[in-house]
Amino acid sequence: MTNSIKELENARLLFVIGSNTTEAHPVISYFMKRATRKGAKMIVNDPRRIDLCRWADRHVRIKPGTDVAYLNGLMREIIAIGGQDQEYIANHTEGFEELRKSVDGYTLERTSEITGVPVETIREVARTLSEIKPASVVYTLGITEHICGVDNVRSLANLQMLLGNVGVYAGGVNPLRGQNNVQGACDMGALPNVYSGYQRVNDLAIKDKFEKAWKVGLSDKIGLTIPQMFNGIKDHSVKAFYIMGENVVMTEPNAGHTKKCLEECEFLVVSDIFYNETVSYAHVVFPDLCWAEEDGTFTNTERRVQRVRPALKGAGESKSNWWVLNELGKRIGYDMGFTSSRVTYEEMRSLTPSYGGITWERIADVGLQWPCPTTDHPGTEFLHVGGKFTRGKGLFAAIEYRPPAELPDAEYPLLLTTGRRLWHYHSGTQTHNSEGMDNLFGEELMEISPADAQRLGVKTGDWVRAKSRRGEIVLRAWVTDRSPEGVCWTSFHFAKACGNELTIDAFDPISQTAEYKVCAIRIEKSADGEPLGSTRVPVRQARP
Amino acid sequence: MKLTMDGRQVSFNEGQTLLDVATANGIYIPTLCWHPRTGPASRCRVCVVEVEGMRGLQTSCSVAARAGMVVRTDTADVKSARRMTVQNILFSGHHNCIACEATGRCELQDVAYRLGIREYPTIDEPKEPMDTSSDLIVMNPNKCIVCGRCVAACNDVVVNQVLTFAHRGYKTKVVCDTAVPMAESTCVQCGECVQLCPTAAITERKSMGMGREWELQKVNTTCPYCGVGCQMTLYVDKAKNRIARVKGREGIAPNEGSLCVKGRFAYDFPSSDKRLTKPLIKKNGEHVEVSWDEALDYTAGRLRGIKDKHGPDAYVAIACARSTNENAYAMQKFARAVIGTNSIDHCART
Numbered sequence: 001m002t003n004s005i006k007e008l009e010n011a012r013l014l015f016v017i018g019s020n021t022t023e024a025h026p027v028i029s030y031f032m033k034r035a036t037r038k039g040a041k042m043i044v045n046d047p048r049r050i051d052l053c054r055w056a057d058r059h060v061r062i063k064p065g066t067d068v069a070y071l072n073g074l075m076r077e078i079i080a081i082g083g084q085d086q087e088y089i090a091n092h093t094e095g096f097e098e099l100r101k102s103v104d105g106y107t108l109e110r111t112s113e114i115t116g117v118p119v120e121t122i123r124e125v126a127r128t129l130s131e132i133k134p135a136s137v138v139y140t141l142g143i144t145e146h147i148c149g150v151d152n153v154r155s156l157a158n159l160q161m162l163l164g165n166v167g168v169y170a171g172g173v174n175p176l177r178g179q180n181n182v183q184g185a186c187d188m189g190a191l192p193n194v195y196s197g198y199q200r201v202n203d204l205a206i207k208d209k210f211e212k213a214w215k216v217g218l219s220d221k222i223g224l225t226i227p228q229m230f231n232g233i234k235d236h237s238v239k240a241f242y243i244m245g246e247n248v249v250m251t252e253p254n255a256g257h258t259k260k261c262l263e264e265c266e267f268l269v270v271s272d273i274f275y276n277e278t279v280s281y282a283h284v285v286f287p288d289l290c291w292a293e294e295d296g297t298f299t300n301t302e303r304r305v306q307r308v309r310p311a312l313k314g315a316g317e318s319k320s321n322w323w324v325l326n327e328l329g330k331r332i333g334y335d336m337g338f339t340s341s342r343v344t345y346e347e348m349r350s351l352t353p354s355y356g357g358i359t360w361e362r363i364a365d366v367g368l369q370w371p372c373p374t375t376d377h378p379g380t381e382f383l384h385v386g387g388k389f390t391r392g393k394g395l396f397a398a399i400e401y402r403p404p405a406e407l408p409d410a411e412y413p414l415l416l417t418t419g420r421r422l423w424h425y426h427s428g429t430q431t432h433n434s435e436g437m438d439n440l441f442g443e444e445l446m447e448i449s450p451a452d453a454q455r456l457g458v459k460t461g462d463w464v465r466a467k468s469r470r471g472e473i474v475l476r477a478w479v480t481d482r483s484p485e486g487v488c489w490t491s492f493h494f495a496k497a498c499g500n501e502l503t504i505d506a507f508d509p510i511s512q513t514a515e516y517k518v519c520a521i522r523i524e525k526s527a528d529g530e531p532l533g534s535t536r537v538p539v540r541q542a543r544p
Numbered sequence: 545m546k547l548t549m550d551g552r553q554v555s556f557n558e559g560q561t562l563l564d565v566a567t568a569n570g571i572y573i574p575t576l577c578w579h580p581r582t583g584p585a586s587r588c589r590v591c592v593v594e595v596e597g598m599r600g601l602q603t604s605c606s607v608a609a610r611a612g613m614v615v616r617t618d619t620a621d622v623k624s625a626r627r628m629t630v631q632n633i634l635f636s637g638h639h640n641c642i643a644c645e646a647t648g649r650c651e652l653q654d655v656a657y658r659l660g661i662r663e664y665p666t667i668d669e670p671k672e673p674m675d676t677s678s679d680l681i682v683m684n685p686n687k688c689i690v691c692g693r694c695v696a697a698c699n700d701v702v703v704n705q706v707l708t709f710a711h712r713g714y715k716t717k718v719v720c721d722t723a724v725p726m727a728e729s730t731c732v733q734c735g736e737c738v739q740l741c742p743t744a745a746i747t748e749r750k751s752m753g754m755g756r757e758w759e760l761q762k763v764n765t766t767c768p769y770c771g772v773g774c775q776m777t778l779y780v781d782k783a784k785n786r787i788a789r790v791k792g793r794e795g796i797a798p799n800e801g802s803l804c805v806k807g808r809f810a811y812d813f814p815s816s817d818k819r820l821t822k823p824l825i826k827k828n829g830e831h832v833e834v835s836w837d838e839a840l841d842y843t844a845g846r847l848r849g850i851k852d853k854h855g856p857d858a859y860v861a862i863a864c865a866r867s868t869n870e871n872a873y874a875m876q877k878f879a880r881a882v883i884g885t886n887s888i889d890h891c892a893r894t
Contacts, residue, residue: 005772005798026734026804027772033703055703177771181872182865182892188872190863190890196873201886214881219856223879223886226893229860238860238887240850244875245864246891267846274818284843285831287820288867290813291768292778292787296868298766300773304798308868311763311778312814313785316821317836321867322874324840329882331844332851336877344870365764366796367773422732425769425806433818434810435750436679440733513893 002172003136003382004302004369009035011170013128013135017045017067017156018142018517022052023422025140025176025301032138041132043125045070046142047417048447048489049482060125061484064417065146065404065518066115071155072401073111074126075162076103083130085164092387093161095396102398114401129163134171141178141419145516147405149508154397161394167384177301179426180291184299187355187370188348192223197352213351216334225512226252227505230261239266244321245288247427249277250492253503253514254470271321274429277495287318294320295341297363299370303380305358306367404518405506408486412468412520414452415487416502419517424493431493444497445478447489448523453479458525465526466490468519471501474526488521547613562604562615563591571617574626574655576633576742577691578605580794581701581801585692589629590655593617601625627659634661636714638670638686644744648757651742652689672717677727680749680809681738683718688745690716694737701740702802706731718745735808739791739801750809754788755781764793767807768866774799774807786815847883856884863890 008014008031021029029052036042036055044056045067053059062070078084079100089096108119129135137160143152156173157166165171177183189196199206202220211218224232230252232238241262252258262268262281270279271286279285293314299305326338338344342360349355357372358379368379387394408415423441424431431437446466448458458464460479465472466488475490475497483489490499504519546555549562549571556565561584566573576588584605592601596614601622604615616622634656641647656664675683690709695718698707706729710719720729737746760779767774775793780786790811794801823839824831834842850858863875872890879888 006800022732025770025772026732027774027799027802027807030702030802034700037700037703177892179771179865179891180766180768180773181867181869182771182890184869185863185865185867185872185890186892188863188869189876190872190888191876191892192886192889195876195880201880210880214877216881217884218880219884219886221857221886223857223888224860226862226889226891229862229887229889232860237858239854239858240847240860242859242861242875242878244862244871245867246862248862251891267850269843273813273820274816275820279820280831282824282831283826283846284839285820285824286839287822290819291866292765292811292814294868294871296870298773299869300766300798301771302773302798304773305869306766306773306775307764309763309765311761311765311780311787315814315819317823318819318821319836321864321871325874325878325882327836327840328844328847329878331840332848332882334882336874336881338874341868341870344874348869348873367766367775367798422805425810430768430813431806431810433813433816435812437806437810439679440805511893 001174001176001302002166002384003170003174005031007170007382008032008136008138009038011035011040011134011136013132014040014042014138015045015129015135016042016052016056016138019138019140019176020046020048020050020052020142020419021138021140021176022050024178024420026422028176041128043128047484047487058121058125060117060121063114063116064415064487065148066401067143067146067152068148068155068399069106069111069114069401070117071159072103072106072399073108073115073122074129075099075159076106076111077108077123077126078130078162079103081126081130083126084162085133088164088387089162092167092389093394093396095398098398099158099162099396102400129159133163134165134168135160135163136171136174137165138174138176140176142517144175144511144513146518147506147508147515148402149513150510151399151402155399157394158396158399161396164387166394167382167387169382172382175301180300181298183301183303184297184305187299187352192225195351196348197354210351227507227512227514230258233261233265240269241265241267242269243278244271245273247272247276247278247429249281250427250495250498250500253500253516254505255498255500256471257505271324272429273315273318274433276427276429286324287316289314289318289320293318297345300367303369304367305355305363305370307360307363405515406469406504406518406520408520412522414521414523416466416468416499416519416521417487417489417517418499418503419489419491421491421493424491426493427495428493444475444490444494444499446475446523447478447480447483449483449485449487450479450481451485452488452523453477456523456525458523463526465524466502466521467524468502468504468521470504473497473499473501488523545609545611547609547611547615549615550617556609560609562593562595562602562607562609565609566604566617572658573604573617574658575605576651576655576689577693579693579740582693582696582740585696588633588689588691590626592622592625594619594622623659627661630656630659630661631664633689634664634666637689638667639743640666644687645747645752646744650744675726676749677725678731678733678749680733680805681726681735682747682749682752683726684745684747685717687743688718689743690718691742693740693742694718694746697736697740702734702736704732704734707737733805733809734803735805736802738808739803748789748809750812751789755779760788767803769806769810772798774803776803776807778811787811851883857887859883859885860887863888865891
């Protein structure tokens with residue numbers, strides 16, 4: 001997030017796009033809902049009638065995967081009515097002319113045709129954005145999990161720079177990061193192109209710095225991303241695969257492909273806390289300490305570094321990953337010198353400017369937000385203060401709409417989009433093993449719109465078979481107007497009916513993020529399992 | 545600005561209530577319905593004080609401090625009014641402290657103790673049935689003091705808008721939606737009401753019998769679920785090596801005390817008997833438990849062999865966005881410094 005969570009409560013306008021906040025980030029949704037009670041306007045842009053719509057002034061039901069067209073159309077209209085912040089554009093940005101030209105083709109009519117949003121709605125949203133400033137843009141994976149994920153994010157940055165909303169309190173471009181430490185894992189350099197703190201591996205001065213610190217020669221060749229790793233196994237260039245705590249069988253798109261790759265892998269090491277679907281493929285399995293047993297830090301979505309403390313003794317002989325890796329290093333011939341979590345953190349801190357001032361003493365009670373370069377620095381609540389960007393001026397990008405990789409056709413007539421539910425987390429290794437959670441939501445459902453359900457002759461509780469070009473699952477239907485006509489939705493929390501058996505392994509060319517949010521499926525009524533014979537939703541829901 | 549409280553000149557800022565002023569100056573005023581996050585409600589009337597020139601006793605949580613006020617918090621009238629109020633509360637409910645989950649953390653119990661209430665009449669049997677429809681939260685109307693904190697928490701703090709008051713006067717009761725059982729209501733089980741309830745009218749079901757407040761060790765940590773990074777306190781039974789309950793940390797960023805259903809209730813997976821407890825090696829297609837030394841020697845040997853034969857880029861690794869920064873850092877250093885490749889990634893991408 002460019003800004004902080006607490007600022008959302010004081011926002012004047014919340015522009016939420018591709019974020020099912022009440023289910024995926026419930027506590028942040030409290031701040032947003034309170035903002036609306038204090039008079040903030042909220043526009044929810046989402047194909048689904050998500051729970052958050054109850055508190056929204058407007059729900060804009062865009063077709064999945066058409067965000068770029070929608071945002072370009074909004075920007076064209078904003079410029080047409082003179083709603084842009086001309087002074088901000090002149091002082092803090094570059095490339096406005098190129099942007100103006102690039103959005104020019106997105107007339108109200110064309111935008112409406114691509115996105116399914118009525119012309120009048122586009123006009124009104126553009127007017128609201130022009131009138132109420134600052135607006136805070138909030139997005140989640142509904143923006144990034146597309147083959148045009150990077151384009152979507154850059155379009156949102158365009159919009160916010162156009163309106164002068166970057167670098168101001170309660171404004172900004174705010175991705176709500178999914179997992180507890182996805183921000184931290186990125187910050188730590190668990191990425192193929194950067195060391196910790198986003199220091200580039202192919203920058204020779206940086207390479208030199210790490211070589212000196214680690215006293216070892218390092219590679220300046222950018223490494224493989226996850227999809228490239230799986231392809232590497234396929235073409236036999238990758239022989240050894242070490243997976244730490246990730247249940248890839250359930251979380252990667254096109255599970256059939258993932259399983260085949262894991263079967264073919266010459267040497268697979270998995271460390272995890274439960275014997276999950278991925279563990280079963282491993283040649284070696286290391287038992288991990290889990291969250292309540294670990295000593296260390298997580299970094300949250302607003303860049304706040306916070307302590308994690310060992311409350312429990314580890315299960316059986318389970319160990320921290322840093323210890324395992326250090327032991328392996330010694331046996332291979334390089335001692336990484338990790339003797340505790342703290343020592344590991346201190347080494348990272350000494351090599352990572354943005355974390356330089358964040359010591360464990362300072363975050364003993366309350367976390368600090370990076371960048372925090374020195375031990376007397378108070379941390380940074382929001383980035384780009386006063387419209388000052390990392391590169392100097394903010395650069396507008398000219399972006400064209402590209403349709404999703406796979407759209408419905410005669411054979412697979414429905415569009416499937418996927419996500420998370422309130423009651424479970426990802427592959428469910430934690431929530432399925434916590435008492436009571438499966439009683440709240442014990443089996444996966446396929447959400448189907450009333451119109452499609454009628455055509456298919458399906459009622460809530462009926463068993464259906466969902467097929468894509470890659471796989472199929474059998475699960476029960478939930479007929480609900482949360483889904484618009486032509487769009488189905490499911491999650492990937494249950495091994496018995498995992499949405500990723502269906503999803504497509506098509507990726508954004510830059511971020512290599514998969515298009516989990518759009519693929520084509522077919523739904524048939526299935527005799528498998530017992531029909532409920534009832535119109536009642538078989539499980540409780542947030543707000544049916 | 546200054547006012548007089550219990551004969552002392554004390555200074556205060558614009559916007560403070562008499563309760564704020566007393567708290568800032570170390571003067572104890574009991575409260576039950578007031579909470580920092582739900583504000584004054586003026587319902588319980590145990591925070592009453594005398595203010596010169598104002599008729600009757602005043603609820604200090606809702607009276608704004610004004611310059612020159614003369615306030616007394618400890619007169620006989622004040623004390624007797626507070627005692628009578630608390631005795632009435634005790635009498636009208638079923639407050640059996642010995643059997644109560646909240647003993648040791650019950651605000652009603654604390655207030656009664658500090659007011660010197662040593663004996664009180666109480667009804668023998670609970671009058672109303674409990675709502676045990678939910679697996680995670682129990683509602684016991686017999687312990688409800690109708691302070692309204694849960695209703696305020698549900699409607700104004702987390703804005704889930706489920707809890708509300710039903711009936712009137714003596715019969716006033718907190719209900720879900722249109723007085724349906726909790727499990728059939730629109731409640732999303734965030735448990736904010738549990739955290740703000742001053743008694744045991746709304747409690748965690750899984751924590752029942754898992755340990756008293758003073759027996760459990762408190763450990764501050766960060767929630768393991770989404771990227772919000774809520775700050776929480778784990779109440780830990782060290783002897784049994786398990787978490788008994790979870791509470792959001794009040795007044796601390798980023799969550800200011802709030803949690804969601806997963807953070808508050810999905811905490812017992814560490815103690816699951818399905819955890820992996822020993823290293824495994826696949827031998828003849830079966831996973832076999834082995835010692836750490838065997839697992840480490842075998843793995844190091846295979847990795848070194850692959851590196852020597854195929855070069856460092858034949859190794860790839862995925863770190864974990866659920867694990868700590870320290871483990872993610874170790875994972876990337878291992879790939880880069882030990883093996884010699886930058887092929888390290890994690891699920892931020894997918």
